[in-house]
Amino acid sequence: MPRITAARVIVTSPGRNFVTLKIETEAGIYGLGDATLNGRELAVASYLADHVAPCLIGRDAHRIEDIWQFLYKGAYWRRGPVTMPAIAAVDTALWDIKGKIAGLPVYQLLGGASREGVMVYGHANGRTIEETIDNALHYQEQGYKAIRLQSGVPGLASTYGVSKDRYFYEPADADLPTENVWSSEKYLRSVPPLFEAAREALGWDAHLLHDIHHRLTPIEAGRLGKDLEPYRPFWLEDATPAENQANFRLIRQHTTTPLAVGEVFNSIWDAKQLIEEQLIDYIRATVVHAGGLTHLRRIASFADLHNVRTGCHGATDLSPVCMAAALHFGLSVPNFGIQEYMRHTAETDAVFPHAYGFADGLMHPGDQPGLGVDIDEELAARYEYKRAYLPVNRLQDGTMTNW
Ligand SMILES: O=C(O)C(=O)C[C@H](O)[C@H](O)CO
Incomplete structure (x- = not known):
């Protein structure tokens, strides 16, 4: 049995902060897992190093499900944005190890390919509609079949999703949180003209997406969904905060625009009602924040x-x-819909050499055994952790709201 001999946490900041878990086994085979929680990275690093790693030593790396249950049930304190990325990192690293031992890419262990590639969406944004459309056309030229559109809102100094750079978007940028100002009224007026211009410029074959980033009330989101129906968006994302899952009933009553939510979810319980009542069309939960491949499946x-x-x-x-x-x-996975792809900087890619690639709007993980991604620890050590926070948002009268 591949006995676990070490579990080390590597914190590095090649352009932005990342927390990586490296699990080593007796045979010298190791696996990697991502444990990054943007803006709260060191909490997960400590959870892993101080509380999880000691429990892993000596265990059989093949027993992925048992180790998952041990970490989930054994902590007594279940779920949450710190615990679940820590469990995810262990789980991901163990799938990596299993693949390397089997000599197979992880997707083969998960049942094999259900499609030729993974359709991804790129991020087009700009301060104005014209700038956003111009960027979207660049994505289309590169073969993207799906593009997320975010544009500056007239009258607001800054808004979510609008970056300084055409390809790289990094909202966590300050030693202390930056304060932004928000107006749903101004925003609601700005999105339909963006989609109208986008359909004109990009045609009707392009899948067009938009992220509200939890900023609207359910009834406002219902109105926006209705206003966008003529432009057939692929989805409206994070329409409203989803702690109260029943909120989505109201949105559903008012629009047929497809809804996506779940990037901040960390377990199946966050989405139970949303899924059971078919209040959403796409679930955004991901490997790192929702307990790894085992729980995401x-x-x-x-x-x-x-x-x-x-x-x-x-x-x-x-x-x-x-x-x-x-x-x-x-x-x-049989019910795949789409995958978000916001490309990393060259510094990040150099620290994490990988086999995955993009062609004609689709990505493929490659056929290396395991995950097909590594970490250059020497290079990683050159990038020290830098505290960074996500921005916060206030309404125009100073009231705190969702960012
Ligand atoms: O990618 C998205 O849809 C996001 O909303 C990105 C989030 O703001 C980001 O991951 C926060 O850390």
């Missing part, structure tokens, strides 16, 4: 029963280790 199987497809989160704060795992998952 459980969520996807449950979603499949209710016609909900996957649409995993894939922002830059999810490391290439998570991206690789997401692609193995996306290639194999």
